[in-house]
Amino acid sequence: MKKIVILGGGFAGAYAAQALEKTLRKRDDVEILLYCRENYTVFQPMLPEVISGTIGLTDVVTPLRRMLRRTHVHVREIESIDVASKTVSVAAGFKPHAHVEPYDHLIIAPGTVTDFRGLPGLPEHALPFKNLADALELRSRGTVPATHRHSAATRTDGGRPDRQPRLSRRQWRHRHANGVHASGTGGAACP
Numbered sequence: 001m002k003k004i005v006i007l008g009g010g011f012a013g014a015y016a017a018q019a020l021e022k023t024l025r026k027r028d029d030v031e032i033l034l035y036c037r038e039n040y041t042v043f044q045p046m047l048p049e050v051i052s053g054t055i056g057l058t059d060v061v062t063p064l065r066r067m068l069r070r071t072h073v074h075v076r077e078i079e080s081i082d083v084a085s086k087t088v089s090v091a092a093g094f095k096p097h098a099h100v101e102p103y104d105h106l107i108i109a110p111g112t113v114t115d116f117r118g119l120p121g122l123p124e125h126a127l128p129f130k131n132l133a134d135a136l137e138l139r140s141r142g143t144v145p146a147t148h149r150h151s152a153a154t155r156t157d158g159g160r161p162d163r164q165p166r167l168s169r170r171q172w173r174h175r176h177a178n179g180v181h182a183s184g185t186g187g188a189a190c191p
């Protein structure tokens with residue numbers, strides 16, 4: 001039995017596994033394994049919409065095990081690759097010790113990381129925007145639905161609301177569906 005090990009479950013890793021499943025559908029002498037720290041793949045190009053609130057978190061994630069029927073998906077931290085012995089070491093996870101996975105073919109697709117090195121001022125004044133956690137952090141800082149923000153943002157006379165009408169839940173949903181967000185009550189407050 002030949003073993004193909006894929007490292008990373010992002011665009012590259014997940015779609016490589018999907019393509020291999022298709023190509024090797026008639027081969028039962030090949031095993032496909034995928035290691036990733038998450039059990040889902042993220043459609044990063046739509047993360048800005050998660051921040052703005054146009055779409056929900058679950059709209060940009062796809063569970064790897066649902067997407068890949070034949071591939072053995074392991075949710076583990078990849079620690080090292082030993083090319084000489086053709087093995088990959090992965091963190092212990094719930095098991096008591098680290099695991100060493102032998103492979104015949106290896107696909108390395110761990111993506112990239114945000115690197116602020118050599119860019120003075122950026123670590124203090126910018127926020128990374130790469131994964132789901134980053135998007136959630138930005139969303140929590142920057143956008144509040146108009147219905148929530150309205151009273152605080154538009155009261156200018158010691159408590160009496162100005163002429164901006166407070167939106168009902170239905171009106172908010174209607175605006176949301178038509179791509180109008182928080183209009184008239186101040187823009188998003190991204191840092």
Ligand SMILES: Cc1cc2nc3c(=O)[nH]c(=O)nc-3n(C[C@H](O)[C@H](O)[C@H](O)COP(=O)(O)OP(=O)(O)OC[C@H]3O[C@@H](n4cnc5c(N)ncnc54)[C@H](O)[C@@H]3O)c2cc1C
Nearest residue numbers: 008009010011012013036037044045076077078110111130
């Ligand atoms: C906001 C945003 C918008 C974008 N818009 C576009 C666009 O419009 N068009 C376009 O073409 N591209 C776009 N991109 C870029 C595109 O999303 C990336 O190029 C693509 O996701 C890279 O895929 P990847 O598989 O190489 O890496 P990733 O998708 O980052 O996947 C890597 C995976 O490996 C896992 N991993 C890494 N290291 C380890 C480890 N040690 N142990 C276990 N798991 C590990 C990660 O957790 C991750 O799940 C955008 C990116 C962002 C952030």
